Amino acid sequence: xxxxxxxxxDFIRESLAGLTRAHADLLRMSPxxxxxxxxxxxxxxxxxxxxxxxxxxxxxxxxYVGAGMLDAACPGEVFxxxxxxxxxxxxxxxxxxxxxxxIVKNYSGDIMNFEMAAELASAEGIPVASVIIDDDVAVRNxxxxxxxxxxxxxxxAEKICGAAAERGLPLSDLAELCRRxxxxxxxxxxxxxxxxxxxxxxxxxxxxxxxxxxxxxxHGEPGRERIKLKKADEITELMAEAIIEDPEYRRTLQEWDxxxxxxxxxxxxxxxxxxxxxxxxxxxxxxxxxxxxxYIVYRKAAEVAExxxxxxxxxxxxxxxxxxxxxxxxxxxxxxxxxSLSLWDAPVLTPALRWGR
Amino acid sequence: MAETVRKEQxxxxxxxxxxxxxxxxxxxxxxxxxxxxxxxxxNMDRGxxxxxxxxxxxxxxxxxxxxxxxxLISSVGGASGPLYGTFFLRASAAAAGKEELSASDLHTLxxxxxxxxxxxxxxxxxxxxxxxxxxxxVQAFGRALAEAEDLSSALAGAVExxxxxxxxxxxxxxxxxxxxxxxxxxxxxxxxxATSSYLLLKALQDSLV
Numbered sequence: 001x002x003x004x005x006x007x008x009x010d011f012i013r014e015s016l017a018g019l020t021r022a023h024a025d026l027l028r029m030s031p032x033x034x035x036x037x038x039x040x041x042x043x044x045x046x047x048x049x050x051x052x053x054x055x056x057x058x059x060x061x062x063x064y065v066g067a068g069m070l071d072a073a074c075p076g077e078v079f080x081x082x083x084x085x086x087x088x089x090x091x092x093x094x095x096x097x098x099x100x101x102x103i104v105k106n107y108s109g110d111i112m113n114f115e116m117a118a119e120l121a122s123a124e125g126i127p128v129a130s131v132i133i134d135d136d137v138a139v140r141n142x143x144x145x146x147x148x149x150x151x152x153x154x155x156x157a158e159k160i161c162g163a164a165a166e167r168g169l170p171l172s173d174l175a176e177l178c179r180r181x182x183x184x185x186x187x188x189x190x191x192x193x194x195x196x197x198x199x200x201x202x203x204x205x206x207x208x209x210x211x212x213x214x215x216x217x218x219h220g221e222p223g224r225e226r227i228k229l230k231k232a233d234e235i236t237e238l239m240a241e242a243i244i245e246d247p248e249y250r251r252t253l254q255e256w257d258x259x260x261x262x263x264x265x266x267x268x269x270x271x272x273x274x275x276x277x278x279x280x281x282x283x284x285x286x287x288x289x290x291x292x293x294x295y296i297v298y299r300k301a302a303e304v305a306e307x308x309x310x311x312x313x314x315x316x317x318x319x320x321x322x323x324x325x326x327x328x329x330x331x332x333x334x335x336x337x338x339x340s341l342s343l344w345d346a347p348v349l350t351p352a353l354r355w356g357r
Numbered sequence: 358m359a360e361t362v363r364k365e366q367x368x369x370x371x372x373x374x375x376x377x378x379x380x381x382x383x384x385x386x387x388x389x390x391x392x393x394x395x396x397x398x399x400n401m402d403r404g405x406x407x408x409x410x411x412x413x414x415x416x417x418x419x420x421x422x423x424x425x426x427x428x429l430i431s432s433v434g435g436a437s438g439p440l441y442g443t444f445f446l447r448a449s450a451a452a453a454g455k456e457e458l459s460a461s462d463l464h465t466l467x468x469x470x471x472x473x474x475x476x477x478x479x480x481x482x483x484x485x486x487x488x489x490x491x492x493x494x495v496q497a498f499g500r501a502l503a504e505a506e507d508l509s510s511a512l513a514g515a516v517e518x519x520x521x522x523x524x525x526x527x528x529x530x531x532x533x534x535x536x537x538x539x540x541x542x543x544x545x546x547x548x549x550x551a552t553s554s555y556l557l558l559k560a561l562q563d564s565l566v
Contacts, residue, residue: 077396077400077434080400081434083430083432108436108478112436115477200395204395222539
């Protein structure tokens with residue numbers, strides 16, 4: 001293992017200390033329990049947004065803390081969910097009197113830890129709602145699995161909801177908006193190489209020189225199949241079509257409801273893409289694939305999307321939700337309406353995403 | 358073996374569990390690497406290390422269990438943190454106010470812990486999870502007590518049931534957690550969570566001898 005680290009045990013703290021120092025105008029760090037929060041928190045009267053998850057996906061989530069996006073991010077160990085004491089203290093710190101939205105990616109650990117945190121925060125009288133993001137079409141059904149994983153759509157949901165919170169959307173409406181964004185997004189990823197968790201010291205899995213994993217998860221979870229390495233255009237076409245041709249997806253999610261202060265099961269379905277849909281096209285690097293290659297992918301993905309009658313209104317290309325140094329990328333298509341488009345364009349000022357004013 | 362369990366023995370159990378998680382760290386991590394993300398051993402070792410650091414502050418038997426729960430909840434992460442944390446939290450509630458636990462109290466406490474795990478994780482027997490080790494163990498323990506076996510032999514039966522339960526996860530298809538994404542590819546591997554559950558019960562048996 002070759003990595004630019006000191007003691008593997010200090011990996012996350014040292015990285016976050018650097019992030020907070022580099023962006024001292026935007027961020028503060030709570031060392032124990034560990035979380036990153038907006039320098040101007042709590043913002044009075046604004047619904048606060050807290051997200052979090054395992055580390056190793058940088059800039060997600062700490063890199064999205066700031067005006068127009070997250071109020072706090074709770075980082076876990078690498079690829080391991082953070083713990084309820086982190087989310088609880090973060091919720092206390094950023095609650096500006098209007099409650100807190102938890103944006104949770106669909107992994108069993110994240111779900112359980114955020115649910116415990118919601119229970120604890122609610123018991124203290126902090127209004128909390130949670131929304132689960134599950135957009136990875138590599139997972140075909142939810143009947144015999146944990147369901148679709150939360151990947152690229154999470155970045156868009158944090159951006160769009162962050163902007164809506166700045167405009168004063170109350171907690172219940174913000175949660176509803178977040179659910180609509182989640183339902184409008186679909187993603188799929190591929191890996192050309194594995195990644196190495198610093199504390200583990202060895203690659204999470206092994207891929208041969210001529211192999212790739214189609215449908216990889218952001219923690220190196222296997223996808224639909226292991227296939228022979230293909231050219232960029234072939235890979236991109238397979239991925240774009242897996243998303244565009246994905247049928248309606250139904251599942252039941254259990255989220256924290258702020259009105260009853262209890263978990264609530266929600267049956268929901270995502271409609272498939274249709275000709276004429278306006279979309280955001282997001283090409284995301286996994287950490288070890290250069291931008292030049294991501295743009296090769298973008299070019300082909302845009303061609304395939306247009307061939308299927310989709311109108312690409314916005315684009316995002318770069319490393320936004322990564323898996324350490326994994327070679328590979330993911331595609332996300334997000335159906336956009338006037339509201340989400342306007343919220344996407346709204347100003348944002350975070351370490352990793354910043355535009356407008 | 359005495360027929361009751363006192364606070365000191367619960368402390369000894371947790372120490373033995375911490376030692377076992379440390380010794381078996383590589384095994385758990387290797388099992389997790391096959392069907393998960395390869396960190397179960399690291400997380401369990403870290404979590405039980407934290408439990409040891411905080412044990413001294415606990416006032417009574419239920420307090421020891423609660424301290425373990427909170428330490429695990431705040432340091433393990435993943436799904437194992439809330440699941441084992443919930444196990445000890447419910448066990449603590451079942452032990453509230455007790456100076457010592459009879460074999461039947463111990464059974465009640467394990468049942469409460471198991472029920473908590475089932476609620477939190479929403480998994481069922483056969484899903485290739487911790488429950489596949491815990492459920493047969495708690496059932497075997499209950500059956501042995503009903504047949505008037507002593508604590509020592511009832512516990513031995515429970516541990517054996519947990520060991521076999523963990524082994525029976527090998528041919529199963531995972532239906533919960535990260536391993537579920539593997540589908541058929543999860544067949545042929547023993548579940549790391551079921552394995553750490555077996556280790557936890559084995560530590561209880563070892564610490565009472």
